[in-house]
Amino acid sequence: MSLDADLLLLLVIGIDLFIGSTSRLGARIRACALQGLVLAALPLAIQGTGVLAEGERIVHTVLAVGATLILKAVVIPIFLLRAMRRSGVRREADPEHSLHLSLLLCGVLVGLSFWIGAVMLPPQAGSSPLGVPAGLATMLIGLFLTISGRTELTQVIGYMVLENGVFVIGQRLLGEFPLVVELGVLLDVLVAVMLMAILVVFTNRQHEQGADVAAETVGGGAP
Amino acid sequence: MFDVLMHLAWLILLPLPMLGLVTVVKSWIAGRRGPPLLQPFHDVVKLLRKGAVYSRTTTWVFAAGPVVALSSTVLAGLIVPMGSPSSPFGFSADVIVFAYLLGLGRFFTMTAALDTGSAFEGMGASREGAFAALAEPALFLALMILCVPAGGMSFGEAFAVLPASHGLLRSPGLLLAALALGVVLLAETSRIPVDDPNTHLELTMIHEVMVLDHGGPDLAFIQIGYALKLFVLGSVIVHLVLPIPADSWTGPAAFLAGQAGIAVAVGIIESVMARLRLSRVPQFLIGACVVAAVGVLVLFTGGRP
Numbered sequence: 001m002s003l004d005a006d007l008l009l010l011l012v013i014g015i016d017l018f019i020g021s022t023s024r025l026g027a028r029i030r031a032c033a034l035q036g037l038v039l040a041a042l043p044l045a046i047q048g049t050g051v052l053a054e055g056e057r058i059v060h061t062v063l064a065v066g067a068t069l070i071l072k073a074v075v076i077p078i079f080l081l082r083a084m085r086r087s088g089v090r091r092e093a094d095p096e097h098s099l100h101l102s103l104l105l106c107g108v109l110v111g112l113s114f115w116i117g118a119v120m121l122p123p124q125a126g127s128s129p130l131g132v133p134a135g136l137a138t139m140l141i142g143l144f145l146t147i148s149g150r151t152e153l154t155q156v157i158g159y160m161v162l163e164n165g166v167f168v169i170g171q172r173l174l175g176e177f178p179l180v181v182e183l184g185v186l187l188d189v190l191v192a193v194m195l196m197a198i199l200v201v202f203t204n205r206q207h208e209q210g211a212d213v214a215a216e217t218v219g220g221g222a223p
Numbered sequence: 224m225f226d227v228l229m230h231l232a233w234l235i236l237l238p239l240p241m242l243g244l245v246t247v248v249k250s251w252i253a254g255r256r257g258p259p260l261l262q263p264f265h266d267v268v269k270l271l272r273k274g275a276v277y278s279r280t281t282t283w284v285f286a287a288g289p290v291v292a293l294s295s296t297v298l299a300g301l302i303v304p305m306g307s308p309s310s311p312f313g314f315s316a317d318v319i320v321f322a323y324l325l326g327l328g329r330f331f332t333m334t335a336a337l338d339t340g341s342a343f344e345g346m347g348a349s350r351e352g353a354f355a356a357l358a359e360p361a362l363f364l365a366l367m368i369l370c371v372p373a374g375g376m377s378f379g380e381a382f383a384v385l386p387a388s389h390g391l392l393r394s395p396g397l398l399l400a401a402l403a404l405g406v407v408l409l410a411e412t413s414r415i416p417v418d419d420p421n422t423h424l425e426l427t428m429i430h431e432v433m434v435l436d437h438g439g440p441d442l443a444f445i446q447i448g449y450a451l452k453l454f455v456l457g458s459v460i461v462h463l464v465l466p467i468p469a470d471s472w473t474g475p476a477a478f479l480a481g482q483a484g485i486a487v488a489v490g491i492i493e494s495v496m497a498r499l500r501l502s503r504v505p506q507f508l509i510g511a512c513v514v515a516a517v518g519v520l521v522l523f524t525g526g527r528p
Contacts, residue, residue: 010395013517021510100506107513114520129524130395 005045009134011038012168013110016141019161020106021099023092028157029080035138035164036072040065042171064182068167071186076160076193083197084153097148106141113137131168139165152203156196163189226307229475234300238450239263241457241486245414248490263450270443278436280340288335289437289444295328296448300455302378304462306478308469309379316376318366322359325411328448329355336433343425347432350501354417354429357508358410361403364515368400368522369463382462399518401463406511408456408489412449415493417504427501457485 015035019028043064097105113136120132142162149155166185243260250257259265277285301312302321333351336344373381385397410417413430425432434445461467461481468474499507 006395007398010398010517010521014514017510017513017517021506100509103506103509103513107509107516110513110517111520114524118524130521133520133524 005042006130008038008042008045009130009168012134012164013130013137016138016161017103017106017110019157020141020145021103023099025084025092025153025157026081028154029077029084032080032157032160032164033073033077035161036068036074036077039072039164039167040069042168043068067183067186071190072160072164072167076190079193079197080153080156080160083200087153087200087203102144102148105144109140109144110137113140131171135165135168135171137165138162138168141165152196152200156193156200159192159196160189225471226309227311230301230305230307230311233305234297234451234454237482238454239267239447241454241482242450244483244486245453245490245493248487249494252491252494263446267443267446270438270446271440273439275437275439275441278339281338281436284331285335285338285436286441288331288338289434289441289448291331292328293444293448293451295324295331296451296455299324299328300451303455303458304378304382305458306467306475307471308383313377313379315380317378318370318376318381321378322362322366325452326355326359328452332433332445335437339436341436343428343432344435346425347429350429351433354410354504354508357505357512358407361508361511361515362407364512364519365400365403365407368396368515368518371519371522378459378462382467385462385466396518396522397463399514399521401460403511403515403518404456404460404463405488406508406514408453408460408485409492410508410511411456412453414489416496416499416507419498422498427498453486453489454482457482460485 012035015031015038019031019035022028022031043061110133114133116136117132139162142158142160142165145158145161146155147158149158163185167182170182170185240260240263242263243258246262247257247260298312299321302310302317302324304310304313329351333348336348336351369381369385370376373384375381409415413420418429418431419427420431422428422431425435430449434442437445458478458481461478461484465477465481467477467481
């Protein structure tokens with residue numbers, strides 16, 4: 001089973017790098033949805049070593065997979081895509097730094113998280129050695145995207161990636177994520193994304209009412 | 224002895240048809256019948272029967288370019304095993320020599336292009352140099368993934384360790400190495416999305432613009448070398464991806480199937496993708512480097528290489 005988990009975690013890292021290197025917002029959101037799909041498959045691949053009874057564990061896994069699938073892979077991406085279309089923001093992320101640099105930095109972050117993973121949390125027997133590095137890398141890249149994004153939407157996407165990282169780390173650290181914690185995290189994300197999306201639409205309306213001049217200065221303020 | 228003869232036969236017979244297969248696949252997907260599989264061979268024969276014209280500004284460097292490019296690629300082809308555990312020229316640390324033989328060929332192609340004194344060819348050479356410099360780390364990191372588990376720096380040793388312990392899906396590290404090498408293959412052989420072999424717009428050409436002034440036998444050498452490069456890099460990937468049995472019949476069969484698969488894959492990529500914008504190509508190659516670097520990390524962290 002470790003085989004599947006390895007490949008899935010690798011896919012998670014690959015999607016991180018893709019999100020860090022593409023400029024199309026739509027592509028980023030779809031990649032995020034794909035990452036949610038991979039995360040939903042993750043509990044199936046990782047065999048828990050917890051104390052739960054067999055029946056309970058099955059119910060637990062089904063709930064975790066279902067909730068992740070519906071929220072991370074379907075609801076939130078659709079919501080973000082709709083926010084992108086409605087608000088009419090530019091379809092391209094417009095980071096302060098070049099995308100080459102962003103990709104290189106993401107690579108460095110992946111390397112850093114592999115190092116941290118090796119130093120701090122040596123892999124336990126039976127679990128995938130990639131769990132902690134993949135989770136950390138996803139978190140760090142998510143954080144990087146959040147702080148480097150210039151529009152609300154790119155920041156929300158970065159936040160989504162960060163939450164995905166938390167999910168992977170949780171899977172790895174606890175073997176079985178306590179259901180309550182997991183649902184709490186998912187709800188948190190949902191609420192945050194909703195708020196941000198509303199903000200996006202709202203800000204845009206303000207801009208429309210105010211003047212395009214304001215948008216110009218915000219958009220073209222880079223040196 | 225049989226192995227060596229077979230290796231030589233393949234090196235001579237297969238590269239041009241493989242190039243033809245790529246074109247055929249592209250034609251099929253586009254709904255055309257396409258040229259015969261041996262069309263590149265006929266082209267080369269036609270070119271070999273022509274004479275060459277040399278510009279007065281060129282020196283011996285211009286004439287040496289195609290010859291060195293072809294012979295260094297042939298040497299590289301003699302180093303890589305093809306469907307058997309060993310190769311005619313394999314020796315310890317031949318991986319490094321392999322990488323630099325490809326570099327030598329590229330250097331002479333670029334120098335020959337600069338030797339013409341044409342602005343367009345200089346532009347092509349500059350692009351080729353820039354992109355090759357970005358592709359090289361990816362190549363070396365991928366080769367590192369290949370060599371570290373074997374504990375030796377030769378293709379023979381590396382490939383000998385592979386099939387016993389892992390195929391493609393058994394090892395995430397090798398999967399990443401194969402991906403990175405795939406990108407290097409596309410960049411080195413100037414295929415879409417890095418370069419378009421069919422383009423005739425000088426402003427966007429990379430490889431084609433460098434060979435614009437070559438004609439006759441020189442151009443034939445360049446085309447053979449180009450097909451050979453595709454074949455040689457392809458055979459590295461085939462060995463990496465497919466578990467090639469050491470048997471004298473099934474091994475070559477698996478190898479041939481793998482090469483055909485690579486030609487088909489290149490054809491499909493060319494059909495479904497557009498050429499990347501020139502400014503986006505470095506990002507594509509840096510991506511390959513990062514993927515290979517992650518592969519190295521996985522290799523050292525994984526414990527299960």
